[in-house]
Amino acid sequence: xxxxxxxxxxxxxxxxxxxxxxxxxxxxxxxxxxxxxxxxxxxxxxxxxxxxxxxxxxxxxxxxxxxxxxxxxxxxxxxxxxxxxxxxxxxxxxxxxxxxxxxxxxxxxxxxxxxxxxxxxxxxxxxxxxxxxxxxxxxxxxxxxxxxxxxxxxxxxxxxxxxxxxxxxxxxxxxxxxxxxxxxxxxxxxxxxxxxxxxxxxxxxxxxxxxxxxxxxxxx
Amino acid sequence: xxxxxxxxxxxxxxxxxxxxxxxxxxxxxxxxxxxxxxxxxxxxxxxxxxxxxxxxxxxxxxxxxxxxxxxxxxxxxxxxx
Numbered sequence: 001x002x003x004x005x006x007x008x009x010x011x012x013x014x015x016x017x018x019x020x021x022x023x024x025x026x027x028x029x030x031x032x033x034x035x036x037x038x039x040x041x042x043x044x045x046x047x048x049x050x051x052x053x054x055x056x057x058x059x060x061x062x063x064x065x066x067x068x069x070x071x072x073x074x075x076x077x078x079x080x081x082x083x084x085x086x087x088x089x090x091x092x093x094x095x096x097x098x099x100x101x102x103x104x105x106x107x108x109x110x111x112x113x114x115x116x117x118x119x120x121x122x123x124x125x126x127x128x129x130x131x132x133x134x135x136x137x138x139x140x141x142x143x144x145x146x147x148x149x150x151x152x153x154x155x156x157x158x159x160x161x162x163x164x165x166x167x168x169x170x171x172x173x174x175x176x177x178x179x180x181x182x183x184x185x186x187x188x189x190x191x192x193x194x195x196x197x198x199x200x201x202x203x204x205x206x207x208x209x210x211x212x213x214x215x216x217x218x219x220x
Numbered sequence: 221x222x223x224x225x226x227x228x229x230x231x232x233x234x235x236x237x238x239x240x241x242x243x244x245x246x247x248x249x250x251x252x253x254x255x256x257x258x259x260x261x262x263x264x265x266x267x268x269x270x271x272x273x274x275x276x277x278x279x280x281x282x283x284x285x286x287x288x289x290x291x292x293x294x295x296x297x298x299x300x301x
Contacts, residue, residue: 026237032260034233049232056234060241 007038010045017057068144069206075197076144079154082190083136089183090129097122132157143198148207151198158191240265248274 011034015023034049045053068076104110104118135157142150165188168181197203243249248271252264267275 022237022241026241026263028261029263030233030237032257032262033236035260037233049234052232053234056232056238059238 006043007045008035011035011053014045014050014053015057017054017061019057019061022060068146069202071197071200071202072143072206075194075203076140078190078194078197079136079140079143082187082194083133083140085183085186085190086129086133086136089180089187090126090133092179092183093122093126093129097126146207151203151207154191154194154198158195161188161191243271247271 008031011031015027015030018027100122101119104115139150139154139157143154165184168184240249244251244265247268249265250268252266254264255262
């Protein structure tokens, strides 16, 4: 075995401490630099070299992509608040469901069909609320991970929330469920603020970088 | 690099590529071209317009700092108080 291949294998082993995505893109390039700058007849990776490479690799792993701009970090925090408010609404709904049903049962002229509608609606709202909590949290995570698709999923979610709000208002939900409306409005306002934050210019730049342009396009 | 800085800066590949990666993700540099030399990939980087601007601002800032210090040190400027 010649000394270059033995040295190269040594470098490859040390380079394993770099993130995979980085190695895929820059592995061959950095290896070429390392081999070219090696001393004449060098067969093994020097200790200092090895330490510097491990340090670089660890630093790169600890810094996942680049730190999101402040607006994105605020958006992520806001989405966590959204999840908490949503969760509070769901918990309140679950806790008070029994008393609501009891109160309705006493109502004169309340038919069985109406009873089924109300229980069905309550169950639906509990389940969809739970899903919404999970969605808030998942999207907050994805947003921090620079997934551009998270922004567009959130937009769809926001549109759905707005639509639900409007339907509730049109049906005069406020007349019989002010608490529900307040919770809905709070969640909607949080979603609106998040929307504004994730579509500001710094956010756009941050998410546009996510998909690095192909090398051929970047060249020249 | 060591040559240009008169031996003051010795950049190891590990440090160099961490810096390059960060500069690239901040869009301060971009890949200029790629060559295959002796069967090995060689990539050339170039400052982006944004990178040139940032570098000029940084250099001007350092220059201003150095000028301020030199003015204080020069005999005409009097003693350092």
